[in-house]
Amino acid sequence: MDTALPELPPAVAQPTSPAGHPWVLRDWGRVPWPQSAEAMQAFTAARGPETPDELWLAEHDPVFTQGTAGRPEHVLAAGDIPVRPSNRGGQVTYHGPGQVLAYPLLDLRRRGYFVKELVHRIEEAVLRTLAELGVTAHRVVGAPGLYVRLADPFGHARLPPAAPGEDPFRGLGKIAALGLKISRQGSYHGVALNVAMDLAPFGRIDPCGYVGLHTVDLASLGVVVEPTAVARSLATHLIRQLD
Numbered sequence: 641m642d643t644a645l646p647e648l649p650p651a652v653a654q655p656t657s658p659a660g661h662p663w664v665l666r667d668w669g670r671v672p673w674p675q676s677a678e679a680m681q682a683f684t685a686a687r688g689p690e691t692p693d694e695l696w697l698a699e700h701d702p703v704f705t706q707g708t709a710g711r712p713e714h715v716l717a718a719g720d721i722p723v724r725p726s727n728r729g730g731q732v733t734y735h736g737p738g739q740v741l742a743y744p745l746l747d748l749r750r751r752g753y754f755v756k757e758l759v760h761r762i763e764e765a766v767l768r769t770l771a772e773l774g775v776t777a778h779r780v781v782g783a784p785g786l787y788v789r790l791a792d793p794f795g796h797a798r799l800p801p802a803a804p805g806e807d808p809f810r811g812l813g814k815i816a817a818l819g820l821k822i823s824r825q826g827s828y829h830g831v832a833l834n835v836a837m838d839l840a841p842f843g844r845i846d847p848c849g850y851v852g853l854h855t856v857d858l859a860s861l862g863v864v865v866e867p868t869a870v871a872r873s874l875a876t877h878l879i880r881q882l883d
Contacts, residue, residue: 646679654692659883661693665875668698673705673735674724676743680828681727683745687826693751695878696743696830697871700735704845707731707819714846721841728819728829730784731849738837738857740871743830744882748822751882755822758882759784762831765877766816769833772873773863777815780808783848786816790854793861813856817848833874834858835867 653665668676676698683694704715704723707730714732715723721734735741748758763779766786770777777786778799789795790813802808816833834857842855858865 646682648679648683655879657879657883661883663879664692664694665879666694666696667871668696670699670701670737673700673703676700676741677724677726677829680743680745681821681823684823684826684828687745687747689747689750691747693747693882694745695875696741696745697875698741698743699737699739699867700741702734702736702841704732704734704841707733709849711849714849715844716846717844719844721844726819726829728821730817730819732845733817733819733832733848734841734845735832736837736841738835738859738867740833740835740867740874741830742833742871742874742878743828744878746827746882747825748827749825755820755827758820758827759818761881762818762878763816765874765881766831766833768877768881769870769874770815773858773865773870775815775858775861775863778812780812783808783850784818785814785848787812788815788856788861790856793856809850809853813854814847815856815858815861831874833870835865835870 649666651664652667655663702721705726707728710731767777818831819829821829836859837857847853
């Protein structure tokens, strides 16, 4: 692969985290998924010990991406939406307009933590972003991402662990999906937060490999907000949580 770094959108900010870590924040706007995926891979291959960590925000044209654990039977009826292989972890998911993508490109050696903690920190940033909008999201053990109670997305009751043999997703809808790639101690890919989407394409797949998993967005929960506002909030929380 040619690791020459492609042209990147200009930095919209160069924030410093509360712990003093420098960041570069870039907003790709709406961009085809393969373009940003190839740019992330090239950036990670080219970065050196002094390269600042970056956070990329994006929105994508409709696409199904199939992670390294993906199985073709989980793509039920792709139709006119392309299916692209991805080197992130996990299985199939959908990206499309009205969804906020946040891609933290981190030097994990410099940060001093490993993948499990990185996942937890990204999830925490999403939890706090949603909480600002009044939505209570939950983690499900063994299923990265964030989920809401379909019957009470604004309630604050804790989510009890599923009993043995019980469907862990019963009564839940997935609002954010997470998938990462680590190369040379650098992380890329990231998290997708559903804001105001056409949710129908999720019915053409088993989202993240789970048969019948319900998918929601903020709009379907009755929360009317612009994706750009959610992206700004998520970026702020990610920079704080990833210190």
